[in-house]
Amino acid sequence: MIKPDWNIFKAKFSENPQNNFEWLCYLLFCEEFGKEFGIFRYKNQSGIETNPVDVDEEVIGWQAKFYETTLSDHKGELIKTLIKSKRDYSDLTKIIFYTNQEWGQSHNPENPEQNDPQAKVDIESKAKEIDIQIEWRTASFFESPFVTIKNGLIIQHFFSFEKSIVQLLSEKQTHAESILKDIQTSINFHGRKIEINRNALLERIISEIEKEQVLMLTGAGGIGKTAVIKRLYEDQNTNTPFYIFKASEFEINDVNNLFGGYSLQGFIEAHKEEEKKLVVIDSAEKLLDLENTDPFKEFVSVLIKNEWKFIFTARSNYLSDLDMQFIDQYQVKPIKFYIETLSEEELIGCSQVNNFNLPTDTRLLELLRNPFYLNEP
Known part of the structure; x- marks a missing residue:
């Protein structure tokens, strides 16, 4: 007291x-x-x-x-x-x-x-x-x-x-916003914004997170995984405690180091009255590089015990290794959501609506189905 x-x-x-x-x-x-x-x-x-x-x-x-x-x-x-x-x-x-x-x-x-x-x-x-x-x-x-x-x-x-818990939570919210700040949810093309419609995916994620505790959002690099998280954050963070961590931040010796002068238990205690609370771990494939997995293991187990929800983002080519680590090390098995590349029909439709030409080269056309390459000048 x-x-x-x-x-x-x-x-x-x-x-x-x-x-x-x-x-x-x-x-x-x-x-x-x-x-x-x-x-x-x-x-x-x-x-x-x-x-x-x-x-x-x-x-x-x-x-x-x-x-x-x-x-x-x-x-x-x-x-x-x-x-x-x-x-x-x-x-x-x-x-x-x-x-x-x-x-x-x-x-x-x-x-x-x-x-x-x-x-x-x-x-x-x-x-x-x-x-x-x-x-x-x-x-x-x-x-x-x-x-x-x-x-x-x-x-x-x-x-x-x-430092009070109020300051800590404010810092963590600012941290989440800084991670998302430079993430683009649309493509600029001659002064116009081209936005890939992810509404159906967002609705499925929101529906599933009500029932499940751990989700994995996966797809190829540049497909827009963090852009979907940004849209979700904008939709949810006003009514739901919503924090974002990079997986590389867990390269620590003690989980309490994550909270700069406070503690994991204090973080949990501050949200004990909240019915819904959500943590995103971005670029989860970096977890495979951790030399000491104990801090992250403690973080996950304590939050799950206190009814937090998790969403991980990861590149799809790391899924098999992550599956093994999640089951063996953290005793969780995420429900997976795959973000597919644009279909050829969607890409053609996008080009017609926004009046840009597509290349005839098949390999280049295949690359452009990924929004990362579509956004390249």
Whole structure:
């Protein structure tokens, strides 16, 4: 566990603590009310940070306030927030105020039974007047088991200088995108884009990955295996954790080295609530060159045990060797999808639609059935 330390928070997010505090509270609000895909909001939303959520018979909004001074100093601002929120969301029944501060205890000799400071009394009186319930989530809330234990991964990101799982996952997503960045899914021809229709193949892959745990996408070099993965990534990554590794990255001594300062178990733990999660191993034929296969073997076995799905891409001329290694070393047998070269009819149809001439030489024509050579100037 990490105990929230606001001095660490301010040092880590010194450029804009308020914005990062809003993000922290947004994550915790979504976790509390089961909004795993987030909540709609407008830019510069009025009164509250996002649209309110319906919970049973309540309509709940929230506001995050990171203050350097006492809450009592901000009485006027908090009352204005209440008035504006009720004005713009007339059905609002509750507002949750998140803040890094605590209310100071009252010491009023005229009313010794009043523990609340007068500012808090006045704010809650205004809330009652306009029929809104206030729930205060002050500094003590961020030290609660809900935050520090149940949402410990979130807290680590905001209150530790060490690399957090949030940073790790962001790096791995960026890594996947960098692998796919230069992969072309179409051929440029005199300002026009020629795209090989792989929709039927994509639909089969998406359907099969629902039922099977390990798939192999195979075909000749340059046939477009990684281009299909790019299309799949664009289709799936918004709703599904989707990571891509080159097989050569597993030339390591310890599987945890793959996660730069974190661990495989931490990576698994971060996704334990996800129903669907997918890893692609690109150029799987490079696995045959690994001197130490133990890290990759551990990676595969742990992820499969935790219900991850795998897609491997590999050149078809390595399939027999890969089959033996997958069965003997990793105890898995992938379901195979073959990407065929273009048929002669498809190539002729493509040339007619896009108005380019085909050579008469049979061998050259055979080469052009592979999109890699078709794309050559």
